Amino acid sequence: MTALDLSTLGAGFSDEALGSQSVFRAALHALSHPGRAVTLPHDAQTPSRGHPASAALLLALLDPDCTLWLSPSLAGSDAAAWLRFHTGCVLVDTPVAAQFAWVAQGDECPRLGSFAQGSDAYPDQSTTCVVDVVALDEGGTDAWTLRGPGIRDSASIAVVGLPRTGATAFAAQWRANQEAFPRGIDVFLASPRQIVGLPRTTRIETHMAQEA
């Protein structure tokens, strides 16, 4: 057993129940309206590495039964100790073993196919990924067009600074993820204050797709 260094650790939600409930509500809202940027209200003292919104989201979602994979720069930071202390989650070394994954801005995201995909009988056992990006803007010229359940006609979201996901583009991997339904991963994109839900049912149309 290794002792955590607690001296630099921040506090969690000031009220554990109400704090995680309001974040959970926002997460539900984000997943039921894919492509909508949802502001996460929280009062946790989040770690220095990683976005506050993603830290608060994971703080609300994780418990001691959960396994978590962290991207390299997060795994070596106070974020790992912070989540371990407050949630008691188990850190794992491989994305495929994780129920939750957190990719920091600037780190390379593993291929989406390398996360746990769930099975046809238990599609819920796939990984839920939280991916930090620089900014999320609804609309804009360079935006993705999203279609699928929870979206009336189409939603448009511009994602700035998406981590690289191996050799192929995120949108192409996302298509494969979406076609594997009911299996597949769910993604939360997080800017410092906001999150956008991308459930596995959502289709992404990029304006670059035709050219690539």
Added chain:
Amino acid sequence: MFHAFDTEPAGRPLDRAQWMATLARAPLELLEPALGTHAQGTPQWLRAPETGLVMVQGRAGGSGERFNLGEVTVTRCALRLGEVGSAVGVAYVMGRSHRHAQLAAVADALLQDPAQQPLLDTQLLAPVRRHLELQRAQRHASAQSSKVEFFTVAREAGDTEGEADAE
């Protein structure tokens, strides 16, 4: 891992596990006055006091297979007295007393400061150790008063011959 926290070797520098074990069993009447103003302030909570169950495991004879002995109610908390970067006090105490957990954690945080350690050691830890010692002696004495000595008449080697003679 087995620690005999009650038999403290003399002259050894204080170690954290040892004082945390002592504080966890300290009565509130000794903790409150010894901590003075530190006991009154509102600490910065890392983990507010929460009560739960902990499975206690035992080994028969201290070396047998591990087995679940039973659950005990434990209250734990973690707090910080100063700014971020200062020592974090942690306490796990048996029972449901949030106040006890808080004061034990405050004392743990203060004891990690080398400047405060000697004073707290004499003002807080020494009386608590005396109290625990006394408590143990009393329990020992009350147990001893109900002690029953069993006597068995052991036959000596020569007796078998004597019996044979009598027949």
